[in-house]
Amino acid sequence: MKRIAESTVRRLSLYLRFLEEFEARGQVTVSSEELAQQGGTTSAQVRKDLSFFGSFGKRGLGYSVPELASQLREILGLGRKWRVVVVGAGKIGAALVQYRGFRQRGFDVVAVYDNDPRVIGHKWNGLVVRDVRGFGTDEVQRPDIAVVAVPAEQAQAVADLVVRHGVKAILNFASAPLTVPDDVAVKTVNMAMELETLSYSLVNRDVESDDD
Amino acid sequence: MKRIAESTVRRLSLYLRFLEEFEARGQVTVSSEELAQQGGTTSAQVRKDLSFFGSFGKRGLGYSVPELASQLREILGLGRKWRVVVVGAGKIGAALVQYRGFRQRGFDVVAVYDNDPRVIGHKWNGLVVRDVRGFGTDEVQRPDIAVVAVPAEQAQAVADLVVRHGVKAILNFASAPLTVPDDVAVKTVNMAMELETLSYSLVNRDVESDDD
DNA sequence: ACATGTGAACTGCTTCACAGCG
DNA sequence: CGCTGTGAAGCAGTTCACATGT
Numbered sequence: 001m002k003r004i005a006e007s008t009v010r011r012l013s014l015y016l017r018f019l020e021e022f023e024a025r026g027q028v029t030v031s032s033e034e035l036a037q038q039g040g041t042t043s044a045q046v047r048k049d050l051s052f053f054g055s056f057g058k059r060g061l062g063y064s065v066p067e068l069a070s071q072l073r074e075i076l077g078l079g080r081k082w083r084v085v086v087v088g089a090g091k092i093g094a095a096l097v098q099y100r101g102f103r104q105r106g107f108d109v110v111a112v113y114d115n116d117p118r119v120i121g122h123k124w125n126g127l128v129v130r131d132v133r134g135f136g137t138d139e140v141q142r143p144d145i146a147v148v149a150v151p152a153e154q155a156q157a158v159a160d161l162v163v164r165h166g167v168k169a170i171l172n173f174a175s176a177p178l179t180v181p182d183d184v185a186v187k188t189v190n191m192a193m194e195l196e197t198l199s200y201s202l203v204n205r206d207v208e209s210d211d212d
Numbered sequence: 213m214k215r216i217a218e219s220t221v222r223r224l225s226l227y228l229r230f231l232e233e234f235e236a237r238g239q240v241t242v243s244s245e246e247l248a249q250q251g252g253t254t255s256a257q258v259r260k261d262l263s264f265f266g267s268f269g270k271r272g273l274g275y276s277v278p279e280l281a282s283q284l285r286e287i288l289g290l291g292r293k294w295r296v297v298v299v300g301a302g303k304i305g306a307a308l309v310q311y312r313g314f315r316q317r318g319f320d321v322v323a324v325y326d327n328d329p330r331v332i333g334h335k336w337n338g339l340v341v342r343d344v345r346g347f348g349t350d351e352v353q354r355p356d357i358a359v360v361a362v363p364a365e366q367a368q369a370v371a372d373l374v375v376r377h378g379v380k381a382i383l384n385f386a387s388a389p390l391t392v393p394d395d396v397a398v399k400t401v402n403m404a405m406e407l408e409t410l411s412y413s414l415v416n417r418d419v420e421s422d423d424d
Numbered sequence: 425a426c427a428t429g430t431g432a433a434c435t436g437c438t439t440c441a442c443a444g445c446g
Numbered sequence: 447c448g449c450t451g452t453g454a455a456g457c458a459g460t461t462c463a464c465a466t467g468t
Contacts, residue, residue, distance in 0.1 A: 004416075005437065006409065013408040017387060033448065040389055043449085044439060051451055054228045059445045060448045076408045077415035091310045096304040107411075145410055168417075169410040171230060175229060175313065176253055185413035187406045192313045194223040194399045197218065198289045198357055198381040199319075200398035203289035204216075205380075217459065255427085256461055263429055271467045272426045417431065429458090429466080439456070 008049050014039045020071040031062040039087065081106045083141060085160050088149035089114040089129045092173050096147060097125045111140045115154075132158070136165035145169045152176040159186075197198055220261050222336040224284055226251045227258065231281040235241040293318045295353060295421045299370050300361035301326040301341045304385050308359060309337045327366075344370070350379035357381045371398075 007049045018038040022030055030042040032050075039046070050068075053075050059062045073079055073167055084107050086093045094126050096102065099110050112124055113132040127172060146162040147171055155174030162170065163184055172178050172188040180186055230250040234242055244255040245260075250396055251258070252282045262268055262280075265287050267277045286289055296319050298305045308314065309321050325344040342350060358374040360367050360382055365385030374382065375396055384390050384400040391397055 002463095007408050009412045010405050012391050012412075013402075013405045015388070016408075017404070033449085035440090038389075040391075042439070045437095047451060048438080048450090051288060055450065055451065057450050059450045061446070066289060066445075075412070077411040078408065082411060082414070091303075096403070098303045099403060102407070105404060107405070107407055121255065145407070169414050171406060177226070177250075179252075182295040185410055187410055189401060189403075189406060190225075190342040191308070191311060191401075192317060193225045194231070194318070194383055194401060195314070195319055196228075196290065197221050197359070197385060198397055198399055199289040199294060200221045200224075200287070201295070202356060202381050208245065219459075245427085254461070256463090257459095259427090259429060259461080267429065269428050271468075273429045274427065425466090427466105428468100430464090430465105431462105433462070435458100435460075435462105437456105437458080440454085442452090442454105444449105444451080446450095 002052070004052055009054065009076070011035065011041065011045070011049050012076060013040060013208060015049070016069060017074040019065055019072065021067060022065045027064055029062045030065055030068070033059070034062075039168070045173075078106055081108050082145055083108055083110045083143040084145045085109070085111045085113065085135075086141070086147045086149060087113045087132060087135075087162070088147075088173075089116075089124055090117050093147070093149040094125065096149065097127075107145070109145060115169075132161070134150075135161055142166050145171060147173055148172045150174060155194060167191040213266070217262055221288070222252065223251060223261050224288060227261075228281060228284040228288065228290075231277055231284065234277045235281060239275045240277055242277055242280070244269070246274075263415070290318055293358055295321050295322045295355040296357045296373075297318055297321070297323045297325065297347075297355040298353070298357075298359045298361060299325045299344060299347075299374070300329050300385075301328075301336055302361060305361040306337065308361065309339075319357070322355060327362075344373070347373055350356070354378050357383060360384045360386055360390070362386060369387065373388060 015035050018035055031047040035046045036043045038047055038137055040178055056071050084098060086109060089112050112127045113130050113131055115132045119129050122129050122159050142165060145194060146167045148158050150158055152174045155172060155176050159170060159178045169185045171187055175190050175192050177188060178186050182193055227247050230247055246257040248255045249256045263334055267285055267340050268280050298309060298321060301324050323342055324339045325347055327344045333342050334341050354377060358379045360370050362370055364386045367384060367388050368390060371382060371390045371392055374390055380395065381397045384398055387402050387404050389400060390398050
């Protein structure tokens with residue numbers, strides 16, 4: 001299978017959400033045009049995105065909502081549960097663990113770590129906060145995904161730690177970009193960057209804003 | 213001035229952070245190569261990004277750290293304070309308001325809104341939670357940026373409300389994309405999408421992961 | 425000699441337009 | 447006839463490579 005653009009994968013994720021809405025409303029069929037309108041893209045884009053993975057539609061008719069949803073779940077790897085650990089028991093970590101869509105979509109938070117002795121050992125959202133220095137040697141099974149929610153200065157050290165113990169995917173909330181081996185996937189969510197992009201667009205009103 | 217790619221603006225934001233680190237360490241000059249290494253990009257990219265806005269470097273020498281930092285702040289519109297309101301006094305809102313880099317970079321949270329009568333009126337991170345129905349008619353000055361941190365079903369209604377009252381920039385944490393007029397900038401941070409991108413890369417190891 | 429600034433080449437994503445099929 | 451699936455065209459962002467300035 002050929003390389004798929006990240007932008008394509010992100011749109012697939014969006015399409016899936018729309019399909020679930022259509023499904024909840026009892027709609028059994030959608031056209032690429034309907035999906036496109038929801039997602040702020042074009043029907044050609046929708047069809048092209050899907051075509052990388054197969055032919056899921058019926059010509060003259062559209063796509064079966066439940067069938068396409070199921071295909072997308074398969075493609076996105078949502079057919080299974082993923083073990084997630086959160087490193088950093090601060091506000092961001094707390095918000096994440098409480099986030100509804102998290103567990104809902106098969107991402108199970110199985111452990112929380114911190115390095116602050118005042119927090120370690122306390123119950124936190126139903127989980128005991130563990131000492132990060134025990135990562136990988138405690139009884140917690142190796143997680144699939146590590147969420148890094150620590151200050152920027154500590155982010156790289158945490159990344160190194162989890163990578164050393166075999167974690168292959170990191171969701172990074174520190175504003176510092178992380179350096180990891182090629183076979184580890186990193187997604188960085190950088191709040192400051194988002195805000196500054198908005199700030200830029202405010203002082204450059206002539207430039208059109210992009211609604212993504 | 214011509215249209216600048218969003219990716220370029222995001223990188224400028226990154227460069228600024230690195231420059232501030234260099235500044236703190238007392239380094240007075242940087243080359244495009246040094247900036248590139250920090251940011252995981254190439255020196256040509258750095259120079260191209262900057263060239264859209266002017267010629268800030270000295271040939272054979274590089275860039276003055278404080279001077280370039282100051283230029284970038286200017287370009288990004290960080291030379292002033294921005295009034296930010298948070299709509300949705302939940303966990304995500306809480307995490308955001310506490311986020312250090314927020315106020316640090318000139319983004320002042322001046323009000324918090326919610327629609328839950330059990331929360332309205334309570335002190336929350338030093339601010340009283342206001343009734344969202346009073347938005348625009350209360351004594352709070354019109355904000356520059358609205359952070360939408362409400363459930364997906366309510367996100368569009370909130371967006372409509374703040375846009376109606378003249379807000380021109382929205383940071384959206386709901387997983388639903390927002391529809392807004394052309395002159396309003398929206399940045400959507402979609403946690404589910406990030407997680408699903410990671411999930412995808414875990415089930416498609418052959419595809420190389422991108423460290424952004 | 426060294427590092428910037430930039431036109432030109434390249435790469436890859438998006439859009440177009442239409443053939444194909446229900 | 448309607449809507450999908452897709453090769454081809456178009457476009458935008460990145461990389462190259464070198465002329466330019468110190």
